[in-house]
Amino acid sequence: MIPAETLQASHPAAAPESRLVALAAPESQAAVQYRVLFQRLLRVASRRPARVVAITSAGRGEGRTTTAANLALTAAQESKTVILVEADLRRPTLAALLGLAPRAGLADVLDGTAELGQAVVRVGGLAVLCAGDARDPAASLRSPRVPAIVEQLRAAYEHVVLDAPPALAFADGDRLAAAADAVILVIRAGVTPRNVVRLALEALGERAAGVVLNDVDPASAGQGRWLHADSADAVPVPGSRRSAG
Template identity: 40%
Template sequence: MDGLSYPRLIRRHWWIVLITVMLALGIAALVTVRTPARYQASVTFFVTTPGQGTDASQTGLVLQQRVKSYADLLTSDRLAQSVVEESPLGLTANQVQGRISTSTEADTVLLKATFTDTDRTRALKTTEALSAKFVEMVQRVETPPGGSSSTIKLEVVSGPRVTTSPVSPQPVKNLVLGGLVGLLAGAVLAVLRGLADVRMRDAVALQRVTGSPLLGEVPYEAGAKAAPLIVGEAANSARAEAVRKLRTNLRFVDVHEPARVIAVTSALQGEGKTTMACNTAIALAEAGWRVLLIDADLRRPKVADYLGLDGGVGLTDVLVGDVHVGDVVQRWGGKSLLVLPSGATPPNPSELLGSKAMADLLVALRESADIVVIDTAPLLAVTDGVVVAVQADGALLVTQQGRTSRSQVAAAARALQSVSVRLLGCVLNMAKVAKADAHQYEAYKVVVPQASRSVPADRAGAARRGEPAMAGDRTQELSRLSR
């Protein structure tokens, strides 16, 4: 993964980061509320000698070493016990000892003792007793045997004083730390969630897994399930524009060897391959091409249902020799689009699709149409899709974003490559498009008046090439070729 993959994973799973931050803030707020207020009382001691030594620098070094020893003496159990005996304030010696902290300043002879307690008054009184007992203890320890005075003088230079406001909890600090911890934890969880997600999530991964160019990225639209075809109001949608881009890319994917027979397939069922085949055929017909759409998914045919045609008689009947192809090809709409439905469901779809009759039929249909689009079965479910793709000029692999795993897409690509099928490219279907891109299309699109839509695009295209414009003529041509 590159350096930009991690930010993309975090952005994709932003909700994990949000939830984690909210939980961390909630925990920080709860801890802040439940933590009792604590006050600190402090006192500062100055360590010196009663008389001036001959070597001031040497004396200073000795005193600095003594200060470090006194810091340990302040937290001793002996001093804590004497404080409790002198001033019983409801604390044990262990409690007093555990609440004392010391600090020293570098290169100085200052020693600071701090006592923390939930009771402000008790903190001050304990510190006062602590300072008095500590001075007495140092004087007693530093007095030589038989001597009358101590060699070290300990003076209180600051305090004892107690803070007016609690030193803990600190709401702002706790919330900031909680938010930062939640943000970091959320980012880590989002990245781990993204790395564990094996589903196909973006076009870059689709190209990398299939090893083929991305020919289209069709955005998800909520109304596409009820109206899957890019006709009527849907003709001006972002989804329709994406299919038109796919149409353009298909025609220029290899200008030296253009694909005239295209098999549209997918790794799994339900990824939108049939809808993509129908819409691609419609888009090609709108551009003036003579298009023949064949439903070769003999197990679960859907083309006739989508286009509102009779699919009872079709491809299977032609392959077994019951009817001629010209008798069952149906014209769809006012476009230069002919449709060959699947026909009756056979008991042996794979054998029928791989028969010589199917190969001969495709040879004949190739000459009667500019482009033949074939809807095939999913590659990982049955072998029908591979059987049909072998006989086509190339295959178009459709993958639904967020549904199919990378391993499944890779297996589908390998299934085509293992039989030397030319993979023209891939299409990421139902893709999540950034709002900025969607707004850009909405701002730029042109609403075509209904009257201008009624002009058949196939007539203008056919006239430019000197080809017949009526579907009836092409049906007759199919009929003659089949005979």
Template identity: 40%
Template sequence: MDVRDYLHAVRRHWWIVLVTVMVALGLTTLVTLRAQPRYAASVTFFVTTPNQGVSEAYQGSIFMQQRVKSYVDLLQSDRLAASVVERQPLGLTAEGVRSRIAAQTVPDTVLLRATVTDTDATRALRLTEAVAAGFVELIKQVETPPEGRTAPIKVEVIGGPRVGSTPVSPQPLRNYGLGTLGGLLAGVALAVLRTKLDTRLRDAISLQRATGSPLLGEIPFDGTARTDPLIVGEAANSPRAEAIRKLRTNLRFVDVHEPARVIAVTSALQGEGKTTISCNLAIALAEAGWRVALVDADLRRPKVAEYLNLESSVGLTDVLVGDVQVGDVVQRWGDKSLLVLPSGSTPPNPSELLGSKAMADLLVVLRESADIVIIDTAPLSSVTDGVVVAVQADGALLVSQHGRTDRGQVSAAAHALQSVSVRLLGCVLNQAKLGKADAYRYESYRIEVPAARSAPSGQHGAFLGPDRVADPTQELTRLPR
């Protein structure tokens, strides 16, 4: 992942970062309020060598700096702590005293500083006084040579002991700063981890990579689509309707040299919106003047007739078994040049029926009777019906829903089509989360075309073949029983 991927992960899961920061600040507040205030008292020592000549100053300085470093351990030794307990019996053990003492040297000097921290300011000061007296005495005992000679090192107190009037801990500002930083880093890490572990499709780029095909459309999320799936009435001016029109335009120019006139619309899983897109795409094509035939070939869970409010008791299955002719059951929808062939009765063998010669003959008649044929097929992950239909079409359109489909499932669906040499025209991301700029509402834009108009001769688009009769139902009666 590069920097842009990290930023994208944080922007997508911003709520994780926010919640993590809030939790970190809450824990910081709890710790800060429950922490007992601690006070610090300090004392500074000066270490020197008495009776030192000028010629020995440099060597003496190096010797003293090295010596001072060892005194840090002496300040925190058990011996000094025991002597402090003897001097100031404050109810503390030698270990308790030693744990309260911290020592450090002042760099490049012979100064040594000791700090005593305690929850009681008075006790901290008294302990520091005892530490100062005890340390000076300890150095005399340790450094004094035998036979009464003068000690080569002398330690004097030059600063303190003194105690601060305000506690050194807790420090609310520092704690909140560290808590915010820690929460932010943890939130970013969780957001990136969630992005890596979440394999569901959430953007167009991932969908293109999974299918290996071009993105032909992004249908924005619309809360009213569940109750009003069709782009008619007020919905005709919605961003969703405009996205369908953009999909219509992109389909026309997928391959102008080899236009697809029979298109199978499918998906990896059930409930991704393939039927809605099939119906709306057929409506958009009919609005533009194309003669469109919409076939419901999802024989297991047909929805086309329900969405379009048409009779569905007799339809495709009845035509395929030879009970009726297609011209007798095809239904015109609205005032547009859109003919709909419902699924009909539910057969016991959908795959065999869709792969029969009768289905191939039906597609030949539909191809000659309409400019474009849209076939709504079954999902690819559960049954083979979709592949059986797609093989007989000029190409397939793969629909995936934002946040629902796994990348592996989409990739497997695309591979299932490509393994049988189905031409994958492209993919569509349904219920996409688009920004305000992408979801611009075209309030005044709508294509209005006379319902039964056919394209003029010699001006056919990528879908349109030779001129045919104005009424497609005259051609549909050619299918043999």
């Protein structure tokens, strides 16, 4: 693992409305589904490379950060060495979600103004690399430093979870997203239009390893309505506000 400062994160893990259900409500239906998702990922990893896994979605606000953070926390709870990397440099939200003070992050490492060891922090058993302050996100993500940084992360952790930008970035010169072995597409239940899901899956091609149907109403899950994702591999994650109690 990369040496990292251990931070006392003030994440609101104890708050019942916390999005970090893997910490705040480990017995909730949503937390169970993140464990299911992690087991699916391990199964994928037994068949094909999946050490670096990107969590993406067709648009914004569908639950990439929520899914990436809960998946990484779940993996770390299974005593795996895991790093959660905030690769969506345009709209950083992870530091606030985890209650971390601003500091050097991925953008600074990509721009060559910080070393990985200065930017990676530990939150409990999880290593975290927040986005940092990107002056030009597109340029940072095209940095020639990307391959070497990804190799360093790959060598140091069993799982590298990328909180990635929306799916089209994968075809858009984003070298970090392109370095992922496998991609999980998050779909917001009842929100993301079916044709948009299809386009996103086409853009991802063979690297699409699975689908998370996020914010499913548990009341409808038993009736198979969430299967509208058209994928037997979809992991339905209930809305945390509805399932945390």
